[in-house]
Amino acid sequence: MKICIVGLGVIGGSYALALKEAGYKEVYGIDNDTETLKTAKEMGIIIEGFTSGGEILNECDVVILSLYPNSIINFIRDNEKYLKHGAVLTDATGIKESIVDKIEKCLRDDVEFVFGHPMAGREKKGILFASGEVFKGANYIITPTERTSEQAMSMIEKLAYSIGFRRVTRISPVEHDALIAFTSQLPHVLAVALINSDDEKYDTGKFIGDSYRELTRISNINGPLWTELFLHNKKNLLHCIDNFENQLDMLKKSIKENDAESLKDMFEKSSSRREMLEL
Amino acid sequence: MKICIVGLGVIGGSYALALKEAGYKEVYGIDNDTETLKTAKEMGIIIEGFTSGGEILNECDVVILSLYPNSIINFIRDNEKYLKHGAVLTDATGIKESIVDKIEKCLRDDVEFVFGHPMAGREKKGILFASGEVFKGANYIITPTERTSEQAMSMIEKLAYSIGFRRVTRISPVEHDALIAFTSQLPHVLAVALINSDDEKYDTGKFIGDSYRELTRISNINGPLWTELFLHNKKNLLHCIDNFENQLDMLKKSIKENDAESLKDMFEKSSSRREMLEL
Structure with missing residues (x-):
């Protein structure tokens, strides 16, 4: 062959x-x-x-x-x-x-x-x-x-x-694009936003652990390729960003209001989802 | 000893x-x-x-x-x-x-x-x-x-x-808390919000790559501990979430408006920051 x-x-x-x-x-x-x-x-x-x-x-x-x-x-x-x-x-x-x-x-x-x-x-x-x-x-x-x-x-x-x-x-192609907007494109958006939101007052590299390393690895990104991917899948990606923002707002609200119970609930949900992810 | x-x-x-x-x-x-x-x-x-x-x-x-x-x-x-x-x-x-x-x-x-x-x-x-x-x-x-x-x-x-x-x-303790809100607490917030924003229409685990795996690893989180950590560092953490949201908004706007040039600029910035991170 x-x-x-x-x-x-x-x-x-x-x-x-x-x-x-x-x-x-x-x-x-x-x-x-x-x-x-x-x-x-x-x-x-x-x-x-x-x-x-x-x-x-x-x-x-x-x-x-x-x-x-x-x-x-x-x-x-x-x-x-x-x-x-x-x-x-x-x-x-x-x-x-x-x-x-x-x-x-x-x-x-x-x-x-x-x-x-x-x-x-x-x-x-x-x-x-x-x-x-x-x-x-x-x-x-x-x-x-x-x-x-x-x-x-x-x-x-x-x-x-x-x-x-x-x-x-x-x-199907339609379902693929909806899924990939969430599992692949959204993580890239978040990684880029995370590292670009560093106000760079400090030498950040001295104060990071694995979590920051992992969440920013893909912020080193092939720009021309991902620009095409994002724009080809705009509607799905914007929908995923909206869903993400809703969750972020809930976390922010709970932190603002010292609502420990809601925070723990959200952490329980995220933990059990992560444990089930690849079973 | x-x-x-x-x-x-x-x-x-x-x-x-x-x-x-x-x-x-x-x-x-x-x-x-x-x-x-x-x-x-x-x-x-x-x-x-x-x-x-x-x-x-x-x-x-x-x-x-x-x-x-x-x-x-x-x-x-x-x-x-x-x-x-x-x-x-x-x-x-x-x-x-x-x-x-x-x-x-x-x-x-x-x-x-x-x-x-x-x-x-x-x-x-x-x-x-x-x-x-x-x-x-x-x-x-x-x-x-x-x-x-x-x-x-x-x-x-x-x-x-x-x-x-x-x-x-x-x-100093004050600088530590400002830094750690960004390098450690914000990534945990993002990981939790990411996995909790999955609408679970599909069997997500079949459609993930390393990026989703890495960005959600820490969403499996010790809830009681991180609730304390977040609430002890509330002001700094909320400030970091705000900065992150500003970056996310910029990305969203560029995607919405098909602004490929702005996207590429943001990707260049994130890429060079990531490459410099631990030099």
Whole structure:
């Protein structure tokens, strides 16, 4: 099976590493950065690299698109003519609803697209931060549409398990975006707001513990990517921020009014939710 | 040197474990729970346990108070008469301003109190979750008052380094509380609000990545303890929540208005702050 990874950034590179570790030997890479392709070849994770799509796609059974939301549609538009008959494409995009229809409209009838979302990221960007470990034990989401065949989904599912994902779940694109606004985008919003609210009167790093470290790790963020992700999922994200603010207001009110009982109730709720989270 | 740990919960127990690993042999424990004392003895981290203060204190050179803010003052009031001449006391309390004066007022002239804050916690409570590793590489804060002698501070500083802390910083109780409201209490508020804002329409655990895991870890929280900590530091904490809300509003506004440039600016700021945090 020949696989082509389009976009050898931190996620595309991690795919290449994980595929190599899982024993896949025929992996090619497409990236507009020649340095990245050189690095990938030196790492031994691609057989050959190409700065744009084209002929190589005609040989590949699976194409993994690891691009920003706004680039993925253009890539498919420009390259659908090169795809191998029966090829299965998949992506790693963090939002679905706004791209699913557009992508399917550009697709030839004889190729498949399985929309996928590996729930694993790194705050650093670029192939040098890629790691085959990032997918180990992680969640993977598939968002089927009416067009997606069971056969193609099974294939991508198997691929996901083979590179270390612990669980693959299927959910509609609309539900995916509602969920991801909460589990992924909202945490990024909070991390950014937290570290940016530091009034920097003190040398903060001397006075932090694990909680601050953990809550701000993702505030070191790939700005152009997350700007796209947020704006593609605006309605859901704003809804989640509103829900969050309601909870924050309740905590604030209880602190203001010295309402120890309400605080304890909220802490009990949060504790039991956290304990149930991954049972 | 004989050391007595008062309160063998997760932090007091971690002190006992870390002291043992660092080679301290004469460590005693005081805890009102007989099961806890039995466990600590079985773990070999205390020589003997006592369910209340009293005579044992008369033999101890160092007393580490690992109690809730509201209990610590009562303990000292009841036990100051038993303390050894020249004893050095220290605590592990997460707030300082509201307890420092009250504690110093109960102290005999011939004993010292060095107010300390190990910036290391665990979301679980109780001695069974204690770990000698928790202090490794962590920050430790000392909040000197006019009464604190250099000699006593150096002693506690040495003790902190010997059990694995990476950095000891001195700062006034007032500044400590302002800082800790931001670096420790605000993250706990955010984690609780985040997980409590889940509308639980879906089986959230299947759709999370490391970001949600990390941002909610501390939402599994010791309610009675953190209620005390929040209410003891109310003014500072409310101020930090306000600052955070201002940042959150800016993000929300940019998302609402599709203002990609502002978003990217905020992400650049947060990224560079995060990279500088522990340099």
